[in-house]
Amino acid sequence: xxxxxxxxxxxxxxxxxxAEGIGRFAWRLADRHELPDRLRKRxxxxxxxxxxxxxxxxxDGLRFRLYPGSNYDDRKIFARSRLPERAEHALLAPRxxxxxxxxxxxxxxxxxxxxxARRGARVLAIEANSDTAERLAYNVAANGATTVEIANxxxxxxxxxxxxxxxxxxxGFATLVPDLTTGKWAGDWRSRQVTVRPLRDVLxxxxxxxxxxxxxxxxGFEDRVLMPFVxxxxxxxxxxxxxxxxxxxxxxxxDCLAALIGCGYRPAGETADNILLTLVDExxxx
Numbered sequence: 667x668x669x670x671x672x673x674x675x676x677x678x679x680x681x682x683x684x685a686e687g688i689g690r691f692a693w694r695l696a697d698r699h700e701l702p703d704r705l706r707k708r709x710x711x712x713x714x715x716x717x718x719x720x721x722x723x724x725x726d727g728l729r730f731r732l733y734p735g736s737n738y739d740d741r742k743i744f745a746r747s748r749l750p751e752r753a754e755h756a757l758l759a760p761r762x763x764x765x766x767x768x769x770x771x772x773x774x775x776x777x778x779x780x781x782x783a784r785r786g787a788r789v790l791a792i793e794a795n796s797d798t799a800e801r802l803a804y805n806v807a808a809n810g811a812t813t814v815e816i817a818n819x820x821x822x823x824x825x826x827x828x829x830x831x832x833x834x835x836x837x838g839f840a841t842l843v844p845d846l847t848t849g850k851w852a853g854d855w856r857s858r859q860v861t862v863r864p865l866r867d868v869l870x871x872x873x874x875x876x877x878x879x880x881x882x883x884x885x886g887f888e889d890r891v892l893m894p895f896v897x898x899x900x901x902x903x904x905x906x907x908x909x910x911x912x913x914x915x916x917x918x919x920x921d922c923l924a925a926l927i928g929c930g931y932r933p934a935g936e937t938a939d940n941i942l943l944t945l946v947d948e949x950x951x952x
Contacts, residue, residue, distance in 0.1 A: 674800050675720055680731065680808040685723035690744060692717050693734050697745035710741075714835065725749050728780050729808040731801065738836045739774050749777045753937040754909060761879050761907055762787045769874065769905070771821050771865070771891055772883035774798060774838040776805045776814075782879070783811040790872050794820035794830055794860050794884075795840045815872055821884070822862040823894040829857040841885035843917045865895040866903075880905035883940075886917030893922050896929060904929075906945050913939040 675682070696710040718735030725743045732740040742750040749755060758778070762768065764786035770779045773791035775798060783789050783806075791806070791814055793799040799818040806814045820830060820842060832840040833853040841847070842862075847855040869877070882888045888910055896904060908931065910923065923941065927933075931943035 673718075674733070674797065674804075675731070676800055676804045680722050680729055683720045683722045683731070685721040685732070685744065689717040689719075689721060690723075693741060693745040697741065719744075723747070725777075726781075728777075728784065729805065730775065730777075731804050731808065733801065736834060736836070737775065737798070737801075737838045739777060739838050743777070749781065751777070751937075751939075754778075754940050755781060757935040757937070757942045758782070758879060758881075758909060759785065766878045767874055767876070768879045768881070769869065769877040770881050772881070772885075772911075773802055773816075774883075776802045778881055779814055780805060780809055780811055783813050784809070787813065787879075789814040790817060790869070790874060790877075791815070792817045792819065792821060792868065794818070794842075795832060795837055796860075798837050798840070817868055817872070819868060820860045820862045821865045821868065821891045822887070823864065823890050825863050825867070826861075827859045828862050830860040831855045831857045839885060841887065841914075842890075843886040843914075846886045846914060846917050864898075865891055866899050876903050877905040879907045879909070881909040883909075883911040885911075886914035888912075888915075889918040889920045889922035889925075893920055893925060896926070901930075904945055907934070908943045909940055910943060911940050 692713045696713040714735040719733035721732045723732055725747055726749050730743055732744045734741040734744045739750050762782045762785035766787040768782040768787045769790045771792045773779050773793045779789045779791040793802055796818055803816055828842050830840050831847050833855050882891050926943055930946045932946055934944040935942040
């Protein structure tokens with residue numbers, strides 16, 4: 667099928683598109699969860715047509731060029747004037763400091779990567795969707811985040827190409843799992859071919875011997891990101907902490923959560939959609 671395209675402005679200076687006014691009011695209305703689901707979906711569809719973006723806004727001290735009509739994270743940032751997934755950020759924030767390396771697989775528009783960078787971490791932001799990667803790059807530049815490197819590539823078991831499926835209303839919810847595009851996630855999905863590389867190879871390209879913190883949020887493909895790495899890399903190269911998305915785990919081919927726990931990781935925190943795992947030291951058991 668044809669690729670989904672968006673009107674993306676990555677050249678005009680931040681502040682070109684003021685975020686206040688009727689657009690923000692409309693998205694705040696569309697984000698009201700006390701509305702019945704069916705009504706909220708209709709309101710959101712109408713608002714998305716009229717107030718697609720871009721808008722330039724700050725959230726929790728970070729700058730973003732937002733396209734709320736085509737990305738869930740952008741909608742949340744625009745409507746709430748804060749970063750999404752606050753519980754996950756609270757789990758990770760104490761781990762980010764100078765000298766730490768953070769690898770963000772499924773970086774989207776950069777909410778995690780930029781938060782880590784401002785706390786002093788070196789960041790590798792990996793994003794398979796080229797449209798989203800362009801938005802990510804703009805946000806990185808707008809924040810002057812010089813410690814962030816971007817890799818526009820998908821992560822998988824072996825090098826090659828795969829179909830990346832994406833839906834126009836949420837470019838951040840792109841997936842390499844065709845089955846996810848049916849059932850409860852059914853929508854106007856379209857695909858494009860993307861380059862796929864093993865995580866170990868991408869880390870080597872960026873001279874990362876070990877990630878202190880690894881986030882994996884790739885819509886049901888988490889097992890195929892993690893397990894080839896864990897089974898091929900020496901233990902001393904394994905991440906010290908992993909934030910793993912679990913809300914699409916029914917699409918995993920292998921229960922990577924159980925496998926990671928069997929390899930020596932233990933749960934250190936959990937939210938509705940993610941779990942934080944930390945690697946146990948074999949000598950001390952801590």
